[in-house]
Structure formats: C-alpha cells, structure tokens
Amino acid sequence: MTFFANTMEYTEKREAEIKAWLPALSNLQPDTVPLWGVLSAQAMLEHLTLGIKIGNGSLAPRGATPYDGYDEVRKRQVAIFVASEAPFARNIMNPLMQDKPFQTRKPDLEAAKDWFTEELSLFFQYWKENPEATRLHPTLGPLQRDDWYRFEYRHIMHHFGQFGLIK
Numbered sequence: 001m002t003f004f005a006n007t008m009e010y011t012e013k014r015e016a017e018i019k020a021w022l023p024a025l026s027n028l029q030p031d032t033v034p035l036w037g038v039l040s041a042q043a044m045l046e047h048l049t050l051g052i053k054i055g056n057g058s059l060a061p062r063g064a065t066p067y068d069g070y071d072e073v074r075k076r077q078v079a080i081f082v083a084s085e086a087p088f089a090r091n092i093m094n095p096l097m098q099d100k101p102f103q104t105r106k107p108d109l110e111a112a113k114d115w116f117t118e119e120l121s122l123f124f125q126y127w128k129e130n131p132e133a134t135r136l137h138p139t140l141g142p143l144q145r146d147d148w149y150r151f152e153y154r155h156i157m158h159h160f161g162q163f164g165l166i167k
Contacts, residue, residue, distance in 0.1 A: 007146045008131075014153045015124055021156065022117060024165035030109045034162045036090045043102040044159050045112040049119050051155060055135055055148045056123040065138035075141065082140055082147050088158040123152065 032041045039047060053059035070078065106112040127133070127145045134142045140151065160166045 010146055011127065011149045014149045018120070018153060018156055021160055021166050022120075024160060025113050025117075027165060028109065028113070028163060032163050035164060037162055039102060039159075039162075040104075041163060042104050042106065042109045042112045044163060045109070045116045046104050046106060047102060048156060048159055049112070049116045051137075052116070052119045052123045052152060054137060055143075055152060056119060056126040057130075057133075057135060058119070058122065061136055061138040065136070067137070067139055067141040070141075078140055082143065082151060085150065085154075087161075088154055090162075092158075123148075 028041050028045075030041060034041075034044070050059065054061065067075075067078070104112070106115055127148065131145050134144050135148065137143050137148075137151070140147075143151065157166065
C-alpha cells in the first residue's frame with residue numbers, strides 16, 4: 001500500500017496516472033477482442049462512463065440499489081474492497097450487469113471514446129470543486145473523493161487491461 005502525505009497528493013497522483021493511460025484509447029478498435037469477459041470495446045467504454053457519471057454527479061442511481069439490501073457483514077466487505085489498492089479480479093461480477101447484455105447508447109466507438117474522456121474530465125473537475133462531497137455508488141454505497149478516485153483508478157485499469165490497452 002502506498003501512503004501519501006495528504007489525500008490531495010493521492011488524488012493528483014491517481015489523476016495523472018489515469019490521464020497517462022488515455023492515449024492508449026487510440027489503439028482501441030471496434031473489433032478489439034477482450035482478453036477476458038463479454039463486453040465489446042464500445043460497451044466497455046460506455047460501462048466505465050456510466051460509473052464516472054455517477055461519480056461526477058451528472059447521473060444518480062434511481063430507486064433501490066444493491067447496496068441498500070446489504071447486511072452489515074456485506075457492507076464491511078464492500079468497505080474493505082473500496083479501501084483496497086489491489087487490481088480487480090478478472091471476470092469480477094457487477095450485480096447490476098448480471099445476465100443482461102450491455103446496451104450501448106452511442107452510435108459508435110469514436111462517440112463512446114469522446115463521451116468517456118468528456119465525463120472523465122468532468123469527474124476530475126467535480127472532485128476539485130467538491131472535495132468534501134459524498135456520492136452514492138449503487139453497489140459500493142456512499143463514497144467520498146478518495147474512495148471514488150481509488151475505485152475509478154482500479155476500474156479503468158481493469159478494463160483497459162482487459163482490452164490490452166495497458167499492462
């Protein structure tokens with residue numbers, strides 16, 4: 001685990017690392033085959049984008065969320081997962097996506113890339129302007145800035161690795 005002098009140092013480091021990965025998007029093509037999983041390249045980017053929109057405040061979970069139904073033991077397990085710096089396991093299950101094909105919203109991969117980078121910029125801007133905010137993640141519960149940065153860093157790393165964009 002890496003320790004930082006303050007949380008701003010942590011978020012700045014994670015932001016810089018994520019931004020350093022963005023040029024790799026030019027290698028992502030509509031026919032890029034994932035190393036594991038069932039998402040297409042476009043579906044993967046749109047999946048990431050929806051989570052980032054929740055994190056930047058432009059999309060709110062509607063109705064009851066999986067987190068609402070967790071018992072205290074499960075909530076502690078989720079808190080440990082959120083606090084971890086470990087990479088996600090391959091084929092980790094998202095309770096919101098089980099047994100459902102992902103429906104893309106954008107007309108093509110290039111539009112999905114643009115949407116992803118735009119919402120990611122808004123994510124970074126939101127947390128610079130609202131460092132004390134808490135945003136509800138539908139499966140991870142209420143998260144503060146450092147939790148969101150840690151989660152999105154690991155989430156993007158997972159899916160960019162899934163498509164061979166980063167090692």
